Amino acid sequence: MMSEQAIETTSGPLGQKCRRPLAVLVGAFAAGSVFAGLLNMAPSSSAAWGSTLTYALLFGVLGVAVYRRNKILELQRDLVRQQAQEIQLTHAALNNHALVCLTDPDGKIASVNENFSAKFGYRQEDLIGRHISIIYPDGDEDATMLEVRRSLARGEIWTGESEEVTAEGTKVFMRCTIVPMLDEAGKLVKTVSIRTDNTEYRRAEKARFLKSLFDHLQDEVYIFRTDSLQMVYANHRALEASNWSAKDIDAKTIIDADSQMNAAAFRAHVAPLMRGDRDSVSIEVMRGDRAGEIRTRLVRSDDGELLFVSVLRDTTERMETERARLESVSVVSHELRTPLTSIKGALRLLGSGAMGDFDAQAKSVLDIAERNTETLLLIVNDILDLEKIRAGKMRLEKSDVDLVSFLNDVVEMNTGYGAEFQVDFDFSTRLDTAMARLAPERMMQVFANLLSNAAKYSPTNDTVRVGLEDDGEYWQVSVTDRGPGIPESARETVFESFGQVQNTDGKTRKGTGLGMAIARKIVLAHGGEIDFESEPGHGTTFYVRLRKPHLEADLGQGDTETASLSDVA
Template identity: 35%
Template structure:
């Protein structure tokens, strides 16, 4: 109570006592006579004047105390309802938690009581508990943001006030914490910052609710491309947009991720006639909810540059092949003695030049084949052939390379005819490339095995060497264009790195598949399978020569 107010109440109580004493004195002298009349009025007046103020002050104090106790009870009840409260002992173990904290974190009281308070903290924020304890042990109150972990794993943000508790001897005995959930406000701030960043990107960004498939966000680029305002796109879902813009691939990718529990996928698609590289990522939320983050990267400029580069390479290759063929032919005539006998030294040098001319022509042919594949212009001459005979023919044609590298070839599964419909020249091209690699990477004196396995529906051809194997960090790109160029050891063996890329394109266009098995230090087996019954895209054409895109 304020001192001034207390003085006023004391004075008022004293005045009341004096007034009542005066009334007592006047009344008692009027009605009392004798000895009582001379003693009792004065004594009673003194007693009333001294005791009544004390009684009045005590009654006021008791009423004030009851009011204060009621007010405190109401405040504690309000705090308990609207704040998350927990009490921790001096061992940092939880001894009490209120319903609000249980509701926020998803735990039951039995799961928390007796556990270390650190169980509530998110992993990156567990050190925060140690920082708070240091404050409390020094008798200080700690205030700040704490990052908690919900039972389902989601992150919660709270603003906390944590006060130390002391026992009767003044020793620290634990703490009491009052927290307010600020997760929504924190998320809004984070989302606003993220939105500002996404708005500046040139790529189109969509964010879609995984449950309703409704749009929750489009960045500036996406809105501009689709000519939509925020109100317009938020009124639509993926199905609506699929009806308007034909985004079936995007819609199915999202649904597949949700159904199979995947996290992301990438593919190429078209949006409003523009070629796009599309990335779809599932962002999980709490209680099984989530969002799709869909990114569209316009690759039209990149494709145009690739076409220009391809056209340039094709033009240059065509221009080079004619003079190279003439040079090679002239050197061949010289080596055959058409211009007379050559000195041994000159003949040796000319032989080297002739081999390198061969190599250059092979490189140019690879580049031209790759250009045809890229443009869907590679021709296939489909015939009924004996695959076993093709393998033997290819082995004979490569006898010179076997001698150069000091290796031998072992053929398996070629004793009986293996009849099928395919392009014999393209099969020889694939086999020659695989054998060439096997020769280059095998040690002199070793053997290479070429096997043919025939079953009712398909044929498997394998080329096995005993070379160095393919390192794990190179395996993922072995069929990429110019793969040899990225590895100095493989590049030292020669080759453009285009051969395996061309092999894959040929095999896949013939309806088959290609792969490899490798062990470093032991060797590698390249294999491809081809269907004995032609794919519909070939069989439907009755002409002898087919063009396969």
């Protein structure tokens, strides 16, 4: 490789050396005169003077010619030395800036500079003799590498960007110029490749692109650190909504973005992300008179740092649509209850035998009518419940409840329903007691819904498992079935009104499509969380997380405490 040499300084501008010929001419002339004088001793005639002058001139011209020739040679040597220096400098600069690699005609590495070996994470001596395919992601079948080799074989220079891979497996993007060296017969004898690392630029370009994309979003986007909750990035909408300027973003945390949030509550909220239990968590918030939903995920930045990404989506319009739909449906439902009362009553009187006995066939037809009236009534009741919650008219009469005995009751009360689907419910926990503050009737409704769903979707003769765990600030109840599961794409709709999920096993199941929406609203009104995990084909676990009461403050505040559900509707 290139040796580092001290660069000689030249002794002055070339022009200085070229001003001397006059002195040389005069000197040569004088020398010629002396020579001629010596020959003639005493120039006494004009002829003698003439020949003296001729010699002098001859010597003078000769001297000048010799001097000029020497000078030209000297200048040429200087030029060559300078060019060599320039080449050395260029080489040094190239070596400093770029990754240089020489390969033989087969693609085996003949030499690499330090930049090359350092960037790709090898020792220089380990690369020599290895095939160049070592730095391509797909090895000797890499499409880019094959294209390069074909181009070089044709004697063409290859220029372009190439995705390559370091010894550690990290992808890098290189701008490459690869030059073939051919012999007189046009055969490839060597290649020289110059690479510059373009990875940072690509990354910055991607970041710029994403940033401009995020700035056009109507959603608020916040990216912040997991340890300090300190902001890394907030898009245009987020800055506007939080009343921040892009400059003071470093001094802000996610807590500053929401007046209702505190660090402990936020930590509890994102705990399932940190444990790796869930891909995302979400929470509903109010911003003035606008409703929103914040969904938070964990992402790893390009340099490996773990960050939170929170996206706040304005859901006011969605809520408004849901409200209008519910309101109109609830008006209809009220109207339906009166005729339903007559139908149900009439069928019940007939079915009970109070009006005389029916034969088996008539009885089975009557059963169908009764069953479907019951379903219709359930739908109507669910709609009215939802509307009540939305309008803030459902009351939560909270009391102190031991979840262990409560869940035992839940399982017992739903056993009959499970039997219809030939499904058992099994509740087990390691806890002896788990005190919570809740509205028992409403929470019973939540679990009845979860259990009946699980039973509906379970294979026959299977068991639905109900569990209860201590999860720090929360009690976590789980309801697990081994049904067909819920595809991730349906995550958003599971808890929406009329949001029945497309069945993955093709079977249809009766339901009102409102139960989960009601369950969710009741759980949220308790300050709890409801969510699920599912593996399509293997089953689903629903979780209800209820905040533990702070013993001194929450428990035993009297027998009941009434809260309105309006804030979650």
